[in-house]
Structure formats: C-alpha cells, structure tokens
Amino acid sequence: MFSMLVSLSASGQAMAQATQPLPAAVANLPYRNTQLSVEQRAADLVRRMTLEEKAHQVGHTAPAIPRLGVPQYNWWNEGLHGVARAGFATVFPQAIGMAASWDAPLMQKVGDVVSTEFRAKYVERLHPDGGAEFYRGLTVWSPNINIFRDPRWGRGQETYGEDPHLTSQIGISYIRGLQGSNPNGFKTIATSKHFAVHSGPESNRHKEDVHPSAFDLEDTYLPAFRATVIDGKVQSVMCVYNAVYGVPGCASSLLMTDYLRTAWNFPGYVVSDCGAAANIFRPDSLHYTKTAEEGVAVGFKAGMDLICGDYRNNMSTEPEHIEAAVKSGLLPQAVLDQALQRLFEARIRLGMFDPPGSGPYGQITAAQNNTPEHAAVSLQMAKASMTLLKNDGLLPFKGAPRRIAVIGPNADSVDALIGNYYGTPTNPVTVLAGLKARFPNAEIVHVEGTGLVGPASAPVPDAAFCVDAACTTKGLKQETFGNVKLEGAAEARTSANAAFDWTGDRESSARWTGYITAPETGEYRFRFASDNGYRVFIDNKPVVEEWGVGDAPSILDGGVRLEAGKRYPIRVEGFQRGVKGRQRLIWSLPSNNGDDAVAAARNADVVVFVGGLSARVEGEEMKLEVPGFAGGDRTSLDLPAPQQQLLQRVHATGKPTVLVLMNGSALSVNWADANVPAIVEAWYPGQEGGHAVAQLLAGDYSPAGRLPVTFYKSADQLPAFSDYKMAGRTYRYFNGEVLYPFGHGLSYTKFSYANPKVSSARVAAGQPVTVSVNVTNNGAIDGDEVVQLYTTHPGKAGAAVRSLHGFQRVSLKKGETRTVQFTLDERALSTVDEKGVRRIDPGQVQIWVGGGQPVARQGLAQAPGVRTQFQLTGSKTLPK
Structure with missing residues (x-):
C-alpha cells in the first residue's frame, strides 16, 4: 500500500551502514554497470519488472525487489530550511526569512550545507538492502516557489515572497546548492513545488478549482517554475492538490505536458503532493473521475510519475488501482514504463545502485551532520x-x-x-538566551506577560499532581505505548508530571491519569505542548482535543473553571513521531494578566x-x-x-x-x-x-x-x-499606501546612488541591455546594501506598477564606492498581454535602481536611488 506505516526503532540507534552483498547474477545485470548510460541502465531495470512490481514502484513507499537487487526507497523527504523530521540537524531560518536576505550566493551555500546533511542522514541509517526509510532519502521536496500572493496564507512562510524574480533567483540558488554541480551525479534532488497556482486557502485546498486569467498565469504564477526548470535545472516538480481550469493539478496535461515537458523540456519526474492523486477521484474532493483506476490513468498520462499517498488523511492510492488500470487498457503500459524510467534515472544519478562510497558524493559520512561549521552558516x-x-x-x-x-x-x-x-x-538559541x-x-528579567493569542502559559508544576484522590502519592500514573494509538501492552510507572522526553527516533504514545489541584479560583486554559496529537480531560470532561492528523503542530487549548484547593480527576493523552524533544502539560492561571510584565518594564x-x-x-x-x-x-x-x-x-x-x-x-x-x-x-x-x-x-x-x-x-x-486575480495584490499591482513596502529595510549606515548608465539608449527587441550605477557607503560604519533594479513600462496597458528584475547584495566599507551592474535579458524587458502572450513591444522602459522602491509615506522616507531610461525598438513574441 502507498499509505505509510512507519515503524521507527525504539532504540533510535543507527542501522548498520554495510549493505548486504548482491548475488553475482544480480550484480552483473546491465543496470548495475556504471559504464552504461543512465538511460540505458534505467531502461534495463524497468523492462525486467513485472506489472505488480512496477505498480508498487510508483508509490512513495517503494518496496524492495530482492530478485533484482532493488532496495526499498521512501521518496518522502522535507528540506525547506534544513533536514526536516529526521532528528537532530542544523535548522536555518524559515524560507521567507532566507528570502529576506536577498543574498543568492549565501542561499546556495545554505543549500550545499543542507544537502551534505541529507547525505549524512542517508548513510547514517541505510537499510541492510541499501535502501532508505521515511525522511532518510536523497529526494528533497523543496523549495516551495509558490508566489505569496496574499499575506493571509498560512504556508506563505515556506515561500520566498510575493515577487516572481526574487522567488526565481533565491529558488535557483537553493536548488543548485541541493543538487550540486558535479556532472556525474546529484548530491540530492530538489523539487519545485507546488505546480501550479497554489497559495491558499488551506481549508479548501483539496477542493479548490482555480481559474486564473491567462495574463496572471503567465505573468505571476508560472515564471518561477519556468526559471527553476530551465535555469535551475531542477530534477523534480510536485503537482498540486487543487484543480486549475477544472482539471486537478496532478491530472493537468496543460501544466505537466504543454508547459513542463514540451515548452520547458523538463527531463525529471513529477511527484504528487501527498494525497493529491487521490483528489482526482475522491467524491469528497475534486471528483474529476468516477473511479480510482480512471484517476491514476489520467494522472500518469498527463505527466505525473510518482504518487505520494497521505497516510495522515486517509488519501492513499493503492497499487492495485494501477495494475487494474493497465489491465483494463485505461493506462498504457508504455506510459507507466516512462514514469518508471524517470524515477530510476533519478535514483541512478543519486548513486543508489553504485558501490557504497563511490560517486562524487560517496565520501560524505554520518559525522558531517549538525556540525559547528554548519551552525556558523x-x-x-x-x-x-x-x-x-x-x-x-x-x-x-x-x-x-x-x-x-x-x-x-x-x-x-x-x-x-x-x-x-x-x-x-541541538542547541537552539532563543532571543532571551541570545x-x-x-x-x-x-x-x-524575563516575563512572558502574554501568550501568542491568549494569556501567558507555563508548564504545570509537579506539586499540582497526585496519583490518587487522597493524594497519598504525588505525581501521575503514566502508561507508555509503542505506537501512536494508545493500543496494546503498556509500560506503566509513576511520573512526576504529564511530561515526556522523546529521546529516541520512534513512534510512541502515552496516557497520564491522576488528580490535579487548583491553586486559585477562575478560568484555566490547558494544552499539551506537543508536535503531534493530544487530549486533556478534567473532572472526566473533555477540555481540549487536538488528536488531529499528527503532522501540524497546534496551539489549540481549552478552558475550564476550577476552584482553589479543589482536587479534580485529570487524564492527558498524547502521541509523537520522531525526535521532538520534551512534551509537557501547559496551563494559564486566572491571574495571568500581564501585570508582572508591566512591572518588569x-x-x-x-x-x-x-x-x-x-x-x-x-x-x-x-x-x-x-x-x-x-x-x-x-x-x-x-x-x-x-x-x-x-x-x-x-x-x-x-x-x-x-x-x-x-x-x-x-x-x-x-x-x-x-x-x-x-x-x-x-x-x-x-x-x-x-x-x-x-x-x-x-x-x-x-x-x-x-x-x-x-x-x-x-x-x-x-x-x-x-480570489486568485492579482489585481490589487503585491507591490506590482497594489496602488494604495502600505505600511512597509516590498524591498524595504533600514541600515545603521547610509548609502547613496549616482551615475546611472545604460549600454544603449535604444535597444532592439530580443537584445540585452546593461544598466550600471555607482553605490557609495556614506555612513560611519561598514555595511551591506541590497541594490534593487525595477522596470516600469509607462502607458503599457495591464503592465505592473513596477517589477523587480535585478538585485545584488553588496558589502561596502565606510566611504567605499562600487559600480554595480545588471544585465536585463529579453524576458526582463517583456510584458504579458491579456491573452497570456509574453512580448517585447516598442516603447519607453523606465529604470529605478536603489535600496528599495521609489515610494514614500508620512514617517517613512523613500529609499535612496536613481532613475534612468531607454527605448525599446521593434517587437518580438517570446516562448512560454
């Protein structure tokens, strides 16, 4: 099944790195011959598989094929800002924060560190057959290059912001860091996601049918994907939950065939978002097809290659449906074989069928994870x-x-x-610690004063708990289970608190029962500080339940009125996957009103x-x-x-x-x-x-x-x-006054701009133009400046107010002047018409180069910068 049943070792110890030796008959198969081309090796392997084996290999939990020496492989891996969900690793700023650096070279450096840690995790716990488990592989489902079109979207933190150019350049840099630059193989494989037109709302993402205008599709939603495919050479793309123009993203031939494969010549594989393949046919979702067999058939024929099934929401797609689709003629076997060819080419390029320790990245060891050098980055x-x-x-x-x-x-x-x-x-440094x-x-003096969305909270002290109603024994009865369902035999003991140190890489759940005494009368708020599910019952009544799906951390709490000195029955239940640190019961007392914070101030x-x-x-x-x-x-x-x-x-x-x-x-x-x-x-x-x-x-x-x-x-x-229309959104199409504009940021020093130059006053359609400017640090200290270039096409119907088409972060010593240069190619000089055609048309192009946009409001001065312009001559239609 594609639904994921993860069973992590309770000891958390690394598996043996040595893999089982292959029988000679397998070791000598052509697909193991490193002298053959990658394409030849993959084709040889695919043709040897049975239909049943093939059907299982296009799910994210691909099982081993012992007779062919194919190890198991779990494709699911997250690396948005470091190795995620695989225990201790270096954690970088969230994606939106890294985008705020406007530093593409540094972003590539981060990607290189992250890919080293993925390699370290991979070799740390290789399966004896040479395969990789959940979150231990080399296929990374990052970066998220969706445009952050609306600040209300909860997942916007995963993106690089609202601008297609900034998103493209930061995304390309991260991809290059993740994938490496060696022509003989990939360090890891990056994934541009979620393709396409995806940015909330979260509540409707499995049912949303988005109909962007042809203009918005070409102008805003697709450029970053195109750039990461054509310029970044990304090897994987993830298709979306939602539908686009009435067709589920993972069944869209428009997106995956017309754009991705044909116009952009994408050579890699397409993976579904987790559960998105099931959205094609689920009656409570998009219900584009009536049956699962029809659903997987249209998905693979449109260009999807790999199905991620979502065990959290019961949205998996079983291999039996794929077999049935082939046998019934709905899915040509050649289409399935093409998907497998792409998947095994990827695994071969990652070195998964080569001798251990060989290849350009085979010398990376488990010790190269979470190092002081990585912390410095x-x-x-x-x-x-x-x-x-x-x-x-x-x-x-x-x-x-x-x-x-x-x-x-x-x-x-x-x-x-x-x-x-x-x-x-390993050693997170909070602001207080810093x-x-x-x-x-x-x-x-540290006083929390308030919580994020409610009163300040703190761990419930040990003294509040008793095992029995008479309080002859302090603490709580704790039962620990070796699964996430509170089922089976339990390890029972008395614990001081409803708290747990999850020190191993494992699945577990726990139940605490006993009594709690209220120190004061009034409204209390309770939750269990956990990264997975929890429930709290007081006086045998549910106070809060966030058993959830086990992946989205929550701050959900519940209120209950208690009387001072009274003892109440309490039951706390929680489960956890992986290494997550300490979990504990949290409460807010009725007296938590912020007075202590005001006194500290x-x-x-x-x-x-x-x-x-x-x-x-x-x-x-x-x-x-x-x-x-x-x-x-x-x-x-x-x-x-x-x-x-x-x-x-x-x-x-x-x-x-x-x-x-x-x-x-x-x-x-x-x-x-x-x-x-x-x-x-x-x-x-x-x-x-x-x-x-x-x-x-x-x-x-x-x-x-x-x-x-x-x-x-x-x-x-x-x-x-x-509303997915871009009109009235982002700095490119918003005409009102904002609090802080895109590109804004202050410094402790001052910069000035002078002597703007263009390489030609008249530029023929299809020709590049160079823009240069002198930037001086006029302040008293050394500092970095982010030099930003914006273009405006005055009088051009539908064109953006202005668009970013170049940026460089430069370090200048006090008093230093540097000439910064940008080259604008034909796409940077083009605009999009209402039919979605990208063109270069004759007319004036105005240029602003500065430390931000040329905008101001009361209390916020315009960033320093200079203007210049040139004339476009002639016309040219550009490809998709």
Whole structure:
C-alpha cells in the first residue's frame, strides 16, 4: 500500500551502514554497470519488472525487489530550511526569512550545507538492502516557489515572497546548492513545488478549482517554475492538490505536458503532493473521475510519475488501482514504463545502485551532520535575514544596558525560531538566551506577560499532581505505548508530571491519569505542548482535543473553571513521531494578566518585546479556534490582540522599547510604527536566531535584510483571499499606501546612488541591455546594501506598477564606492498581454535602481536611488 506505516526503532540507534552483498547474477545485470548510460541502465531495470512490481514502484513507499537487487526507497523527504523530521540537524531560518536576505550566493551555500546533511542522514541509517526509510532519502521536496500572493496564507512562510524574480533567483540558488554541480551525479534532488497556482486557502485546498486569467498565469504564477526548470535545472516538480481550469493539478496535461515537458523540456519526474492523486477521484474532493483506476490513468498520462499517498488523511492510492488500470487498457503500459524510467534515472544519478562510497558524493559520512561549521552558516543567514523596519535612533544600543526587561510570547520560544517543516536543533538559541550571551553583565528579567493569542502559559508544576484522590502519592500514573494509538501492552510507572522526553527516533504514545489541584479560583486554559496529537480531560470532561492528523503542530487549548484547593480527576493523552524533544502539560492561571510584565518594564532601562506569531498559529491545515486565524490561515493581519494590549501597557511605562517580530507573514503593526521607537523583523530565524537578534541590537553588524513581501496597513486593503486575480495584490499591482513596502529595510549606515548608465539608449527587441550605477557607503560604519533594479513600462496597458528584475547584495566599507551592474535579458524587458502572450513591444522602459522602491509615506522616507531610461525598438513574441 502507498499509505505509510512507519515503524521507527525504539532504540533510535543507527542501522548498520554495510549493505548486504548482491548475488553475482544480480550484480552483473546491465543496470548495475556504471559504464552504461543512465538511460540505458534505467531502461534495463524497468523492462525486467513485472506489472505488480512496477505498480508498487510508483508509490512513495517503494518496496524492495530482492530478485533484482532493488532496495526499498521512501521518496518522502522535507528540506525547506534544513533536514526536516529526521532528528537532530542544523535548522536555518524559515524560507521567507532566507528570502529576506536577498543574498543568492549565501542561499546556495545554505543549500550545499543542507544537502551534505541529507547525505549524512542517508548513510547514517541505510537499510541492510541499501535502501532508505521515511525522511532518510536523497529526494528533497523543496523549495516551495509558490508566489505569496496574499499575506493571509498560512504556508506563505515556506515561500520566498510575493515577487516572481526574487522567488526565481533565491529558488535557483537553493536548488543548485541541493543538487550540486558535479556532472556525474546529484548530491540530492530538489523539487519545485507546488505546480501550479497554489497559495491558499488551506481549508479548501483539496477542493479548490482555480481559474486564473491567462495574463496572471503567465505573468505571476508560472515564471518561477519556468526559471527553476530551465535555469535551475531542477530534477523534480510536485503537482498540486487543487484543480486549475477544472482539471486537478496532478491530472493537468496543460501544466505537466504543454508547459513542463514540451515548452520547458523538463527531463525529471513529477511527484504528487501527498494525497493529491487521490483528489482526482475522491467524491469528497475534486471528483474529476468516477473511479480510482480512471484517476491514476489520467494522472500518469498527463505527466505525473510518482504518487505520494497521505497516510495522515486517509488519501492513499493503492497499487492495485494501477495494475487494474493497465489491465483494463485505461493506462498504457508504455506510459507507466516512462514514469518508471524517470524515477530510476533519478535514483541512478543519486548513486543508489553504485558501490557504497563511490560517486562524487560517496565520501560524505554520518559525522558531517549538525556540525559547528554548519551552525556558523545558520548564524550567517540569520544575521543576513534581519530586517530593520523602523529606528528612531534607539538602535544600536548606546552601550550595554544595565537592566533589560525581555517580554513577550516569543522571547524564549523555540517554536518561534523554527517555523514549520523543521529539524530538531541541538542547541537552539532563543532571543532571551541570545541577549544573556551578548550582555552577560546586564540584569535581564524575563516575563512572558502574554501568550501568542491568549494569556501567558507555563508548564504545570509537579506539586499540582497526585496519583490518587487522597493524594497519598504525588505525581501521575503514566502508561507508555509503542505506537501512536494508545493500543496494546503498556509500560506503566509513576511520573512526576504529564511530561515526556522523546529521546529516541520512534513512534510512541502515552496516557497520564491522576488528580490535579487548583491553586486559585477562575478560568484555566490547558494544552499539551506537543508536535503531534493530544487530549486533556478534567473532572472526566473533555477540555481540549487536538488528536488531529499528527503532522501540524497546534496551539489549540481549552478552558475550564476550577476552584482553589479543589482536587479534580485529570487524564492527558498524547502521541509523537520522531525526535521532538520534551512534551509537557501547559496551563494559564486566572491571574495571568500581564501585570508582572508591566512591572518588569517599569524597572528596566530598556525593554525588548518579542512578539509576533509562530507555526502553532499559521501553517498547514491546522485546528485553531481564536480570532484572527482560521485553519492555518489568517483572517486579520494585526498583531494578535493580547500582544497588542500588553505592548501598549509596556509602552505606557515610558521605557524605551524595541519590538522584535518573529513571524512568517506580514503584520499590520500600525500602532507600533507610530509609537514604538524601533521595530525589527526577525522572521523565524532558525537555531541561531537569538544570537542574530542580540548582536543586531548591540550594533555588532549593520542590518541589511529587505522585505520579500508587502506589509499592508490592513487586510481590508486586499481583495478576497479566495480570489486568485492579482489585481490589487503585491507591490506590482497594489496602488494604495502600505505600511512597509516590498524591498524595504533600514541600515545603521547610509548609502547613496549616482551615475546611472545604460549600454544603449535604444535597444532592439530580443537584445540585452546593461544598466550600471555607482553605490557609495556614506555612513560611519561598514555595511551591506541590497541594490534593487525595477522596470516600469509607462502607458503599457495591464503592465505592473513596477517589477523587480535585478538585485545584488553588496558589502561596502565606510566611504567605499562600487559600480554595480545588471544585465536585463529579453524576458526582463517583456510584458504579458491579456491573452497570456509574453512580448517585447516598442516603447519607453523606465529604470529605478536603489535600496528599495521609489515610494514614500508620512514617517517613512523613500529609499535612496536613481532613475534612468531607454527605448525599446521593434517587437518580438517570446516562448512560454
């Protein structure tokens, strides 16, 4: 079956690296001959398989074929910002944060580190037959290059922002890092996803039928995919859950045949998003075909090669349907063979059928995971991503403060470091920890003051629990099960708390029972801090249930009124997959009203308020019932009300305050912009994020991050979230005044621009043009500047307000001047007509080169920059 039944070793010990020797008859098969071409080897292997074997090999849990020496292989692997869900690994800033670096070379460096760690994980626990398990393979389902068209989308944090050019260049760089540059094989295989026209809402993603205009499809939704295929040479593409023009994405010949295979000449394989193949025929989804056999047939014929079945939502597609489709004539065997050819070419290029230790990357060992050198790259990227939104002179601190109050829900939160799709950091550095490290002589007082979307919470203390009603024994009865279903024989013991240290790479579940005593009367809020499912019952009544699907972390809690001194029966249940750290029962007391945070602020010299969001409230399909959020998406762009209220109370103390935002999408912090002297956007900055924030506040480096998305003043400025038209969205098509524009970011130094030049005042259609400009650091310290080039086509019907077509992050010493040069090719000079045809037409092209867009508002000056222009002559129609 394609549904995934993962059974991880309870000991968490690495499997033997040595693989079983192949029988001579197998070792001598042509597909094992490294002197033959990859295509010949794959074709030889595919022709030897039976139909039943073939049907099983096009599922993500491909079983071994012992008679042919084919090892098992699980294709499912996540690497959005580091090796995810495979235990300890280096965790980099979330994708949106890395995009804020506007640093393509650094992004490639990150990709190279991540691919090394994938290789290390792969060899660490190879199956004895040479195969790889869940999250231990070399096929990486990243990057996510969907356009972040609307800030309400919970998964926008996974993208590189709202602009096709920035997304393309950052995506290409990451792909090159992941796949390597050796012509004799791939380090890993990257996957551009989700193809195509996908960006929320999460609640309807399995039923959504999107009908973009021909203009929007060509102008916004497809360019990054085209670029990563043609320029980035990505070897895998993932098709979407939703339908496009009435056809499920994983059955769309328009997308996978006309564009991907024909127009772009894509040579790799297409994998379905997990459960998307089943969406083709499921009655409660797109129901494009009546039967599963018809569904898999249209999918493979359209260009899908590999089915990921989603065990979490019971959306798997069984090999029996594929066999039946072939036998009935619905699916030609030649089509199935073509899919297998692509899949085995990929595995051969990864070295999976070559002698152990051979090939260009065969010498990478398990020890090359999670190293100090890799942590240093994570810190480098975290610092590069820091974006200074506002600064009235408070930053950098003028000397080390004596007393610092660190307030807010994200100040000591690991969740706020890692975003979603993450690995497990060995030594995560929260903002609180970073400040303590950077200011060791300061008196630092930490008070959470508020939670993300409710009152501040804390682990329930051991003293609150009793095993029995008479409280003759402290603690709780704990039962631990070797599965995620609380089934079978249990290991029972008495534990001090409803807490668990998940130290091994395994599946497990636990139940705690006993009694809890309330220390005060009033409304309590309970949840179990877990990355998978949980349930809490008090007085034999359900308080909160988030058993869920076991993959989307949640902050869902439940309320119950308790009386001081009264003892109540309690039952807590939870399950976990993999290495996830410590899980524990959390509560909010009735007295948690923020007074302690205000008192701490009043006694401090400076306040660092660390707020924002986390992947517990924005993300992929989750259960959450609080104002401003819905199913992983957002309904409001405002800072959540509890945080806003506390921030205003802290500000009223009169103490200088820095607002540090940690989030994966835009926040409408209008009040803070008008009242708080300094605002830092830190994103989800990865395992070293606390160091990056603290060193920024101290002035150890000058910030140079730039916004990859527009920060609007309100969601009311935007069209409906479910409307996929680009009119009125992103900096390219929005005509109103925003809070902070795309490309915005301040520095501790000052830059100026001069002497703009173009290579020709008249440029013939199809010819490139070069634009250069002198950039000078006029400030008192060294710093980085992100030089941005925008084009405008005045008078051109339907053209964007302006479009980014070049950027370079440059380091300049104080007083240094450098000439920065851009070359604009024919696609950068083209526009798209209403029929979706990309053309170069005669007319003027206006150029702006600067440290941001040429826009200003009250309280926010225009970024420095210069203008120039040239004339396009002649016409040319460009290919898809």
